Amino acid sequence: MAVGCIYGLVALGFVLIYKATELVNFAQGDLLTLGAFVCYMAVVWWGLDYWVGFVIAVVVIGAFGALLDRVVLRQVIGQPQFAVVMLTIGLGAMFRTFASVTWGSEIYTLPTPFGGVWTIGGVTLSHQYLSIIAGTLVLCGVLYAFFNHTRLGVAMQATSQNQLAAYYMGIPVKLIFSLIWAISAGVAAAAGILLAPVTLIDTNMGLAVALKAFAAAVLGGFGSIPGALFGGIIIGLIELYAGATLPEGFKDTAPYIVLLLMLIVRPQGLFGTLTRKKV
Amino acid sequence: MRFPFKTSYNQDIRLFRDRVDVFWYGLLAVAVLVLPLLMDEYYVGESTWVFIYGICGVSLMVLVGYTGLVSLGHAAFLGIGAYAHAFFIMHGAPWVVAVGLAVAITTACGLIVGLPALRMTGIYLAIATLAFSVIIQEVFSRWESVTHGFAGMKVDRPVIFGVAFADDRSFYYLCLFFLVIVLWLTRNLLRAPTGRAWIAIRDSEIAAQSMGVNLAIYKSMAFAYSAGVMGLAGALFAHKIAFLAPDIFNILLSIQFLLLVIVGGLGSLHGALFGAVFVALLPPLIAILRDSIPDSMAEFAAATGITPVASVGAAVGAFLAKPGVEAGIFGLILVLVILLEPLGMYGRWLKIKLFFSTFPMYKASTFKRQKSYMRSERLR
Numbered sequence: 001m002a003v004g005c006i007y008g009l010v011a012l013g014f015v016l017i018y019k020a021t022e023l024v025n026f027a028q029g030d031l032l033t034l035g036a037f038v039c040y041m042a043v044v045w046w047g048l049d050y051w052v053g054f055v056i057a058v059v060v061i062g063a064f065g066a067l068l069d070r071v072v073l074r075q076v077i078g079q080p081q082f083a084v085v086m087l088t089i090g091l092g093a094m095f096r097t098f099a100s101v102t103w104g105s106e107i108y109t110l111p112t113p114f115g116g117v118w119t120i121g122g123v124t125l126s127h128q129y130l131s132i133i134a135g136t137l138v139l140c141g142v143l144y145a146f147f148n149h150t151r152l153g154v155a156m157q158a159t160s161q162n163q164l165a166a167y168y169m170g171i172p173v174k175l176i177f178s179l180i181w182a183i184s185a186g187v188a189a190a191a192g193i194l195l196a197p198v199t200l201i202d203t204n205m206g207l208a209v210a211l212k213a214f215a216a217a218v219l220g221g222f223g224s225i226p227g228a229l230f231g232g233i234i235i236g237l238i239e240l241y242a243g244a245t246l247p248e249g250f251k252d253t254a255p256y257i258v259l260l261l262m263l264i265v266r267p268q269g270l271f272g273t274l275t276r277k278k279v
Numbered sequence: 280m281r282f283p284f285k286t287s288y289n290q291d292i293r294l295f296r297d298r299v300d301v302f303w304y305g306l307l308a309v310a311v312l313v314l315p316l317l318m319d320e321y322y323v324g325e326s327t328w329v330f331i332y333g334i335c336g337v338s339l340m341v342l343v344g345y346t347g348l349v350s351l352g353h354a355a356f357l358g359i360g361a362y363a364h365a366f367f368i369m370h371g372a373p374w375v376v377a378v379g380l381a382v383a384i385t386t387a388c389g390l391i392v393g394l395p396a397l398r399m400t401g402i403y404l405a406i407a408t409l410a411f412s413v414i415i416q417e418v419f420s421r422w423e424s425v426t427h428g429f430a431g432m433k434v435d436r437p438v439i440f441g442v443a444f445a446d447d448r449s450f451y452y453l454c455l456f457f458l459v460i461v462l463w464l465t466r467n468l469l470r471a472p473t474g475r476a477w478i479a480i481r482d483s484e485i486a487a488q489s490m491g492v493n494l495a496i497y498k499s500m501a502f503a504y505s506a507g508v509m510g511l512a513g514a515l516f517a518h519k520i521a522f523l524a525p526d527i528f529n530i531l532l533s534i535q536f537l538l539l540v541i542v543g544g545l546g547s548l549h550g551a552l553f554g555a556v557f558v559a560l561l562p563p564l565i566a567i568l569r570d571s572i573p574d575s576m577a578e579f580a581a582a583t584g585i586t587p588v589a590s591v592g593a594a595v596g597a598f599l600a601k602p603g604v605e606a607g608i609f610g611l612i613l614v615l616v617i618l619l620e621p622l623g624m625y626g627r628w629l630k631i632k633l634f635f636s637t638f639p640m641y642k643a644s645t646f647k648r649q650k651s652y653m654r655s656e657r658l659r
Contacts, residue, residue, distance in 0.1 A: 024402050075618050081401050082349045083617050086541055089534055090613030097607025101598065203603070211413070211530075218406050253417045256410035263407045264395040 002129035003198070004236015005136035009191035010213035011220065011228035012143075013184040018222055020160040020180040023073060023084045027092035028188050029210025033203060034095060035061045035189025036196045037103055040110050050111070054193055058186045065185025066178040073181070074174070092207075100203040110196040132194045139190060140229060143183075156180060212239070215259040234258075292470045315451050324447040328559035330454035331515050334461050336539045336551030338508035341465060343537070344545040345474065346501040347481030348396065349405045352412030353536050356506045358419055358528030360385045360513020362426050365434045365523055374439045382510045389506020393499040412533055419525035432523040444518075454515055461508055462548060468504070469548075477501055481546075531606070538609060542616050544623025553624040561612075562605060569599035622646075 010028055017025045035057045042053035072091065076084050147153035159166040159176045167173050192206070199205050216235045220227025235255045242254030285291055295301045315323045335357065342348050363384045367377035392411055396404050419426050426432065436445045437453065444450045468474050476497045479487035488494055517523055535558060543554025576592020579585075598604065620627055626646075634641045 072614070072618070079617075079621060082343070082405075083541070083621060085349070085402065085405060086537055087614055087617045089537075090610040090617070093534075093606045093610025094614065097603050097610065100603040101601055101607075211409070214406055215410065218403065222402065248421075253414050256413045259410045260395070260407060260414070263399060263403060263410075 002132040002236075003195075003239070004216075004233040005132050005229075006191050006195045006209060006232070007213045007216045007235050008229035008232025009136055009139065009187055009194075010209055011217035011232045012140075012225060013188045013191075014213065014217045015220075015222065015225055015228040016180055016184045016187070018217075019225075020156065021069075021073075021077070021177050022081070023076075024081070024088070025184070026085060026088040026210070027095060028184070028213070029206030029208075030092040030095035030099070031061055031065065031185045031188040031206070032192035032195070032209060033099055033201075033206035034064070034192075035185075036110065036192035036201045036205065037099055037108075038189070039193045039196070040108050040201055043111060044108075054190070057193055058189045061189035062182040062186035065188075066182040068185070069178045069181035074177075092210075096203055096207070103203070106202070108201040110193070110201060128197045132198070135190065135194045136229075139187065143187075143225075152179070212255055215255045218259060219262055294466060294470075311455060315448050320447050323451050325560065325563050327447065327451045327454050327519060329555050330451070330458045331512055331519055332539060332555035332559045333458050333552050334454075334508060334512035334515070335536055336543060336555045337458075337461050337465050337548060338505045338512060339536050339540050340543075340545075340548060340551040341469075341477070341508070342501055342505040343540055344547070344550065345469065345481060346477040346498065348498065348501065349401070349537075350408040350505075351405045351530065351533050351537070352392075352408035352410075352415075353505075353509055354528040354530070354532035355408075355412035355415035356385050356389065356509035357513040357516060357532070358415060358525075359388055360510030361434075361517035361520075361523055361528075362419065362432070362513075363510070364514035365432050365517050366425055368434070369432075374437050378511065378514045381514045382507050385510025385513065386503045386507035389503040389509075390499055392506070393502030396502060397495050397498055409530065409533075412528075412530060416525055416528055419528065426523070426525065429524060429526075434517045434521055434523060436521075437518050450518065454519075457511060457515060461511065465508070466548060473497070473500065535609070538613050542612065542623055544625030544628075547625045549628070550623050550625040553628070557624065561609070565599060565605055565608065569596055572596050572599070 010032060013028050013031075014025060017023055017028075038060050039053045039057035042048045042056045043050055048056070068091070072087070073084070076087055145153075147157060155166070155171045156176055156179070158169065159171055159173055160180075163173055166176075191209075195205070195209065199209075212235055213232065216231035217228050218231070219234060220229070220231030235258075238254050238258055239251060243251035246254065295304065315326070318326075335353070338356075339350070339353055342350055342353075360381045364377050364381035367380050368374065372380070392408065395407065399407055420428050422428075423430075436443065436450060438444070439453075444453050469477075476487065476492045479490065479492055480494065480497060480501075484494060520527070539554035539558045540551060541554070542557050543552065544550030573589075573592045573596035576595075577589040580587075580589035580592075616623060622629070630646055633645065
């Protein structure tokens with residue numbers, strides 16, 4: 001469940017960017033890794049408070065996301081989608097190398113204030129997992145409020161529905177793109193920090209999560225925000241039950257088998273819509 | 280500049296444009312045949328990789344560059360070919376039969392993957408093939424009676440009709456032979472109605488369909504052909520790498536193949552070969568640089584008396600020696616190519632050629648892309 005929430009959060013990042021700019025960001029998982037590392041640096045090396053580290057990491061990675069959009073991804077708008085996918089894959093590889101050169105290939109543990117456990121009716125709930133679920137809920141609530149109740153959020157929705165119309169209405173589309181990248185990268189960083197106590201921090205933590213999150217995004221229908229979260233939780237649960245009940249080896253593949261079946265039966269995903277181009 | 284004057288349709292579709300082309304390709308053939316006799320055995324082995332990657336590149340070029348279907352899971356087909364080939368060889372099948380069966384099996388797998396792919400486009404297809412390759416990789420590690428799992432599988436050099444291809448030189452010629460066959464076959468397919476249908480599908484599915492191209496048949500044909508060629512490459516790959524383990528055929532290898540076709544230049548067989556040269560020779564080049572830069576910098580520093588140069592050289596060497604740097608360099612090159620030269624190495628080659636053939640009159644704007652707006656791919 002908790003891991004499913006992480007998948008959901010990363011999938012949310014994919015979907016935000018896809019909805020607004022129609023780019024698919026394969027480097028999302030590596031942004032997650034970078035976020036976790038920045039938080040680790042802030043907390044352990046500089047001795048800051050966990051929450052301060054959290055905010056620093058989210059802001060730094062968010063700013064980095066906006067910069068990425070401004071400098072690199074702005075150039076390729078209008079090129080085939082495939083070229084952009086490859087571009088983000090290349091960026092992801094660069095980030096991974098950067099992380100392994102800067103922080104080495106050791107595995108780090110991020111100290112958190114969530115050490116204890118609660119026992120409710122014989123069920124033990126560790127604070128770590130609860131923190132992930134709570135963090136996801138809070139983030140989603142904030143994003144929901146932002147998108148529906150602020151001027152900027154509504155402008156972002158308008159941009160993702162129809163760029164040209166939004167532009168004519170006086171919305172600064174380019175700025176909105178950068179902001180969406182910033183939000184999406186920030187969400188990835190937050191997911192990385194929440195995930196850090198569970199999987200520990202190393203340079204490849206993002207890749208595995210991103211692949212599963214991808215499955216989650218597709219399962220929920222690329223382009224649907226509740227779908228992404230829902231898909232993430234489903235993927236997390238499938239993984240859990242497959243690991244518990246099916247023979248060894250199915251834990252890692254079950255999400256993909258479900259994904260393939262899903263794509264065959266209903267390619268637009270659970271919540272997605274697919275319209276045919278009119279000629 | 281030469282202006283070929285075409286008077287018949289056959290002239291338009293023939294293999295070589297004119298005699299000059301025939302001369303240059305002939306020269307290239309002679310060079311490729313003679314070089315291994317002059318080169319060191321180590322370099323012969325490295326150039327064999329160029330041919331194997333070349334076959335992989337042609338396979339992916341047909342799918343991505345000509346039909347416009349993106350596959351993030353081609354390493355799985357390579358793996359299926361390699362394992363099938365190794366399995367049949369181990370059970371005593373003659374080499375030719377084993378290769379034939381390996382190609383047949385991968386072609387069938389390609390068809391099976393291609394069928395659901397008919398309903399998907401763009402990013403969905405990429406994700407579906409990615410999921411397929413993850414599943415196949417798990418199958419490789421679990422189906423131990425066939426693949427031996429993580430214990431691995433040893434593959435000897437091929438023996439064909441009693442002739443052993445044991446040393447690197449003879450294996451070089453074997454790979455070259457298959458590359459030429461594949462190139463010839465693909466070139467012929469591409470100038471036939473099949474290839475034109477593929478290109479039509481790439482440029483606009485709706486237009487192709489309106490012109491009477493059966494999308495289902497041609498898309499699955501592209502998938503099957505591409506997978507079959509990949510299976511052949513897999514068989515050679517198995518011999519070259521000599522030891523099969525499931526984690527070779529991971530997503531990073533698939534990405535490397537995509538990198539190959541993009542860096543080479545999408546939509547041309549030349550591009551597949553340029554890309555193969557690049558992907559096969561970059562790792563050894565990095566290794567050479569890693570070893571030689573610190574030494575040469577130190578020598579330079581000693582000769583000129585500028586000592587900081589030596590420490591810069593040492594730092595560069597240490598940086599290149601770190602694990603994972605190679606992937607980052609590949610990533611950087613991919614980013615630069617997509618940003619600066621979307622046509623790839625072959626596009627750059629065309630530009631250079633045009634520059635010299637039109638010498639004083641060359642205009643950079645000939646290749647300038649039109650101002651492009653975002654086109655929605657959500658509507659299909």
